[in-house]
Amino acid sequence: MFLNAVVLVLQEILEAALILSLLLAFVRYLNLASGERVLSRRNWVVTSIIAGVFLAWIFSNNFSRISNSFDYVGLEITNASIHSASCFLLVLFAWLFPVKRSVAHLNHRSLGLIFCMVVVVTLAILREGSEIMQFGGGILGQGQAGLPIFYGGVVGAGIGVSTGVLLYYALTGLSIENSLKACVLLLSLTAGNMASQAILLLNQADWLPFTPTAWDSSGLLSESSVLGQLAYALIGYEATPSIMQVSAYLLGLFFVIISPISRLAWSTWHDEASQI
Amino acid sequence: MKSIRLFLATSIVSLLTLFNFVAAVQGYQSSMREADALFDNQMLDLALLVSNLDVSDERLRSMQLGEDLAFQIWQNDKLLAASANAPVQALHQFSEGYDYANFSSYRWRTLAKYDRSHEKWVFIAERTDLRFVLAENVVLQSVAPLLLGIPLVGILVWFFVSKGLAPLQKLSFALKSKPANDLLPIDFGDSILELDQVIASINGFVARLESAMNREKSFSADAAHELRTPISALKIQLHNFAGTVDAKGDAYNELQQGIDRMQHLIEQLLALYRSSPDQFDAKGKSVNLLDLAQDVVARLYPEFEKKDQQISLESEVEREKEALTIHGEFFALETLLTNLLVNASRYTPNGGQILVALSRKHDNVILSVEDDGVGIAPDDRERIFDRFTRLSGNQEVTVPGCGLGLAIVRHVADLHGASVKVSSSRFGHGTAFIVEFPSEKIVNHGMRDERVGDA
Incomplete structure (x- = not known):
């Protein structure tokens, strides 16, 4: 019971914490690179957390209604939509990211960037929060027997949040150029992960046909281990992905990689600045 | 990094949490494996005990080992004895070792042991759910302190990091208050x-x-x-x-x-x-700004008269002269007002108006000098206080001056903890210089209070 709770809560918290850390690192980069505090951190983070928790509460209260819709695959369809929207917004974020070192250029795009970040974080919290709320509701009904589950939840949340914090410090501790490279790499992997998850959910809902498994690496790294969960949250690791999932993953990756932000990350900022 | 303290505290607590919790999960997994082996050994001991029971004893048939345990004794495919909660069929294959079986609506861990001396098969079954709960409760006893300790560790880390950074804070305070x-x-x-x-x-x-x-x-x-x-x-x-x-x-x-x-x-x-x-190392004393303004205006009156300018002095609180008293250095304040008035006279055409106004706002005394002259563009309003700055308007060239007057005004205002603002005057065009002094207070570097010295 304890271990199940650890894995479940860790998976949910880790995903949301990593997305938040990644976007916070991007904001820090933007503010440093433009030399001004163009994007205020507190406002959009607080807005998205409040919105996410509120939506998660609504979602978990209407859990059965959502599950029963679309011929009892409503949950899969809703989650697939959330994943697709997140993937799209991450790609849009990559395309909107300012490549010129000018405050005016950034100001011009800041509204779009903030919109993408707020919605992505809100959706992450909605997705993960609603599952944790369901889970928490389950423990409350169990009384003393729920103690191992509670401990498991605390351990999962602790590992998830501390990994997010350490990832943020790791990203922001790098030099500004390397930090951007690492952020772009994680952004593309997260977008790929979202696309792959959306396909898996649509497969489960029978809206998409199943395709053969591309590989089986469960012997090498099990998805249910703590390391497997970390790899899942960081790079979207799956032990037995289908061919369609792998294709969607690569497509998400591709769209971020061909975006201007990648060109910026792999050229130096100075080259771009000299073109202005 | 905005705050060293926050960075150190959060990163240390995060690292401790991550390593402790991952260690707790690993510890839990290995302890559960150990506990499983321990329970299996207990089952083996029980099997040896059961094999020595006298199967002819009738009481054995209704014997109950507890709700989580069951046994069967078989010989030549015949059930010799069993606990009351055991099924009628064999609960394990007739081969030695451990396995799992489902009966009586539960999942059971089973053991088969062959007793060669009596040629009997002894089967022992133990409910997995109860055995798991028991093991988990024992193991969690060792995991719980790790979890509950984290908030305490967090508080201690915050305390020690603050303690470690205290000399830095002390240095920063020493520099700030210098x-x-x-x-x-x-x-x-x-x-x-x-x-x-x-x-x-x-x-x-x-x-x-x-x-x-x-x-x-x-x-x-x-x-x-x-x-x-x-x-x-x-x-x-x-x-x-x-x-x-x-x-x-x-x-x-x-x-x-x-x-x-x-x-x-x-x-x-x-x-x-x-x-x-x-x-500046002057002694501060009480200076009544209304008296000072009257003196300065009277002294400069010939200048205004020369240009046919109308100078007026306005005070909202004339009856309460005390209300317009500030603590400061008389000659410095006189220089401030003189410079403002000379400046106003210079940039106001012949026949123009100049107004000196005194008022109170909350605890502060406000001195303003307004004219209906050429005015100053909003973009230039901060620059005029720089030394040797003269604006490049047409009139500037013809008006004599060295560009130091307003720099002196700013210095004197700073010495008195006052602020100087420039805005448009009430005459529609022209400039207003508004100096806001904290009343009867010295907010200044280096200015000694005479009254304190006298005491």
């Missing part, structure tokens, strides 16, 4: 390895700054002072020269104006250096 004219080295008391170099560098900078300022101070003061004498001599000579020959032409006037301007510049330079915070 008056602008205090160029003494910082004495930090205890030697701290990480801060010694920083303090030594700051003290080195301060010492170099002090010697540079001393050089600049003596140069400016000496130069201005030394120039005063030849200029006074020059003025006398010019006066004498005017008496001896008929020298009232343009050349004479320009020469006289040039000498006047030079004298004014030197006076202003001296005033500027005397009023700079590092120089």
Whole structure:
């Protein structure tokens, strides 16, 4: 019971914490690179957390209604939509990211960037929060027997949040150029992960046909281990992905990689600045 | 990184949490495996015990080992004895070892043991759910302190990080509270390895700054002072020269104006250096701004009259003169008002209006000088307080001045903890200089309170 709770809560918290850390690192980069505090951190983070928790509460209260819709695959369809929207917004974020070192250029795009970040974080919290709320509701009904589950939840949340914090410090501790490279790499992997998850959910809902498994690496790294969960949250690791999932993953990756932000990350900022 | 304390505390607590919790999960997994092996060994002991039971004893048939345990004794495919909660069929294959089985609506861990001496099969079954709960409860007893300890660790880390950063905070406070004219080295008391170099560098900078300022101070003061004498001599000579020959032409006037301007510049330079915070060491006393304004206006009246300008003095609280009293240095304040009024007169055309107004806002006393002159563009309003700054409007060129007057105003205001704002005047065009003094308070670097000294 304890271990199940650890894995479940860790998976949910880790995903949301990593997305938040990644976007916070991007904001820090933007503010440093433009030399001004163009994007205020507190406002959009607080807005998205409040919105996410509120939506998660609504979602978990209407859990059965959502599950029963679309011929009892409503949950899969809703989650697939959330994943697709997140993937799209991450790609849009990559395309909107300012490549010129000018405050005016950034100001011009800041509204779009903030919109993408707020919605992505809100959706992450909605997705993960609603599952944790369901889970928490389950423990409350169990009384003393729920103690191992509670401990498991605390351990999962602790590992998830501390990994997010350490990832943020790791990203922001790098030099500004390397930090951007690492952020772009994680952004593309997260977008790929979202696309792959959306396909898996649509497969489960029978809206998409199943395709053969591309590989089986469960012997090498099990998805249910703590390391497997970390790899899942960081790079979207799956032990037995289908061919369609792998294709969607690569497509998400591709769209971020061909975006201007990648060109910026792999050229130096100075080259771009000299073109202005 | 915004705060070193926050960074250190969150990263240390995060690292501790991550390693502790991952260790807790690993510990849980290995302890559960150990507990499983322990339970299996207990089952084996129980099997040996059961194999020694007398199967002919009738009581054995209704024997109950507890709800979580069951047994069967078989011989030649015949059930010799079983606990009351055991099924009628064999609960394990007839081969030695451990396995799982489902009966009586539960999942059971099963063991088969062959007793060679009695040629009997002993089957033992134990409910997995109860055995798991028991094992988990035992294991979690060792995991729980790790979890509950984290908030306490967090508080302790915060405390120790704060304690570690305290010398840095002390240094920052010492630097912040150092008056602008205090160029003494910082004495930090205890030697701290990480801060010694920083303090030594700051003290080195301060010492170099002090010697540079001393050089600049003596140069400016000496130069201005030394120039005063030849200029006074020059003025006398010019006066004498005017008496001896008929020298009232343009050349004479320009020469006289040039000498006047030079004298004014030197006076202003001296005033500027005397009023700079590092120089200023005046005794503060109560100064009534209404009295001061009346004196200055009266003294400058001929200037306004020359240009046919209308000067007025307005006070909201004339009956309560005390309300317009501030604590400050009389001569510095006189220079401030003189400079503002001379400035207003210069940039106001002949026949224009100049207004000096005094009022109170909350605890503060506000002195404003307004004119209906050319005005100052909003973009230039901060720049005019820089030394030697003269705006490049057409009129500027024709108006005499050295660009130091408003710099002196800013210095004097700063010395009194006052703010100077520039805005449009109430006349529709022209400028308003608004100086807001904290009432009867000294917010200043270096100004000593006479009353405190007297006490």
